Amino acid sequence: MAANLLYVFWMRLTFLAGGFAALLAAQPYDLLIKGGRVLDPANHVDRVTDVAIAQKKIARVADDIPAADARKVLNAHGLLVTPGLIDLHAHVFGYEGSIFPDDSALPACTTTIVDAGGAGWRTFDEFKAKVIDRSRTRIYAFLNIVGHGMVGPTFESDTGDMDSAKTAEKVQQHRGLIVGIKTAHFGRSGWTAIDRSVAAGKLAGVPVMVDDKITTGSGRTSAEKLIEHMRPGDIHTHVFNDRQLEVIDRYTGKVQPWIWEARKKGVLFDLGHGAGSFLWPVASKAIEDGFFPDTISTDLHSSSIMIQQADMTNCISKMMHLGMKLEDAIARSTIAPAKAIRRQEEIGTLGVGRAADIAVLQLQNGVFAFKDAWGKKALAQRRLDCALTVRDGAVVHDALGLAYPEWRKAGNYEVLP
Numbered sequence: 001m002a003a004n005l006l007y008v009f010w011m012r013l014t015f016l017a018g019g020f021a022a023l024l025a026a027q028p029y030d031l032l033i034k035g036g037r038v039l040d041p042a043n044h045v046d047r048v049t050d051v052a053i054a055q056k057k058i059a060r061v062a063d064d065i066p067a068a069d070a071r072k073v074l075n076a077h078g079l080l081v082t083p084g085l086i087d088l089h090a091h092v093f094g095y096e097g098s099i100f101p102d103d104s105a106l107p108a109c110t111t112t113i114v115d116a117g118g119a120g121w122r123t124f125d126e127f128k129a130k131v132i133d134r135s136r137t138r139i140y141a142f143l144n145i146v147g148h149g150m151v152g153p154t155f156e157s158d159t160g161d162m163d164s165a166k167t168a169e170k171v172q173q174h175r176g177l178i179v180g181i182k183t184a185h186f187g188r189s190g191w192t193a194i195d196r197s198v199a200a201g202k203l204a205g206v207p208v209m210v211d212d213k214i215t216t217g218s219g220r221t222s223a224e225k226l227i228e229h230m231r232p233g234d235i236h237t238h239v240f241n242d243r244q245l246e247v248i249d250r251y252t253g254k255v256q257p258w259i260w261e262a263r264k265k266g267v268l269f270d271l272g273h274g275a276g277s278f279l280w281p282v283a284s285k286a287i288e289d290g291f292f293p294d295t296i297s298t299d300l301h302s303s304s305i306m307i308q309q310a311d312m313t314n315c316i317s318k319m320m321h322l323g324m325k326l327e328d329a330i331a332r333s334t335i336a337p338a339k340a341i342r343r344q345e346e347i348g349t350l351g352v353g354r355a356a357d358i359a360v361l362q363l364q365n366g367v368f369a370f371k372d373a374w375g376k377k378a379l380a381q382r383r384l385d386c387a388l389t390v391r392d393g394a395v396v397h398d399a400l401g402l403a404y405p406e407w408r409k410a411g412n413y414e415v416l417p
């Protein structure tokens with residue numbers, strides 16, 4: 001009798017397992033995003049098509065992938081489907097205004113954040129344990145040349161704590177997470193902060209991001225900084241803050257010749273919007289003159305997120321208002337920052353085999369107020385908004401409920417999703 005029961009149980013189990021395996025084979029994809037305008041600048045894709053995801057990777061981009069092939073299907077008609085946005089400059093550790101990344105990044109379709117110098121070699125392990133390891137958002141770091149990191153003016157101007165060798169050594173220890181060196185807020189004269197950062201960058205083979213005040217008596221000029229001290233691939237952030245770079249010649253209203261020269265040499269210019277670094281007069285003159293930032297980033301922290309609302313979609317919308325084409329703005333928020341940190345083989349595209357980090361965006365028409373860092377606004381007619389975010393193959397933000405069934409049709413409430 002007992003043997004009989006066991007046999008029946010065994011038969012049922014085999015039947016169930018067989019059915020389950022058949023279902024799996026019939027549904028090779030975990031998620032299918034159907035019918036959106038897929039914009040993937042790195043692969044020159046711009047058309048209405050489908051994107052399928054399997055095992056946390058982009059599995060296929062093709063027309064008319066059958067809905068039956070996926071366990072979950074999202075209808076993205078009328079929406080844009082792009083690689084997850086990459087914010088090259090934000091603050092999630094160290095800096096007094098730093099914020100935990102997920103709450104602000106994922107609702108803005110940002111799937112990758114590069115922390116811009118919050119930690120130095122002395123504090124990186126704490127950063128990793130407290131933030132990087134606990135975030136759903138993918139986090140990389142520019143390591144501050146200051147050993148203690150971005151913890152206030154006294155530390156940030158202390159040349160005694162700017163050790164290129166120790167900084168480079170920390171990069172070597174965490175190659176997967178540290179993508180560059182940062183120097184910021186150096187309040188003294190001379191080139192020590194920038195030169196030690198570049199020395200660390202050379203030792204570790206990574207780029208340097210520069211945030212640098214040019215004030216009277218600093219002994220530095222923007223032209224010399226860009227041409228003599230920074231290397232091709234190094235990044236100057238806060239490009240539209242004219243106290244850091246003076247991009248626009250005040251007499252001619254044109255982009256300075258040495259800015260063009262630096263770009264030709266390979267220095268990259270990053271937006272780094274923040275609470276003080278995006279000014280309508282500077283940005284509009286630069287863009288009128290054909291000078292666009294190479295990468296669009298937020299410099300997100302507790303002030304800029306509240307007052308200027310400078311998240312990635314807001315920054316992209318502002319660039320579009322000033323004349324940047326949508327395709328171009330997406331490229332400068334995805335593949336361009338991925339290349340700047342040399343991660344283009346993993347993120348920044350919807351190429352097959354890449355990480356399934358995806359943004360589903362909505363281009364809205366109406367009247368929208370976009371604020372700059374100096375208390376002025378511009379009224380615009382288009383805005384890009386984040387509809388849905390996929391991180392590592394999972395839907396992590398869904399403003400329009402695209403992944404939700406209508407409750408009356410969904411059936412059983414007793415089964416947990």
Ligand SMILES: [Zn+2]
Pocket residue numbers: 089090091116211274299
């Ligand atoms: Zn910053």
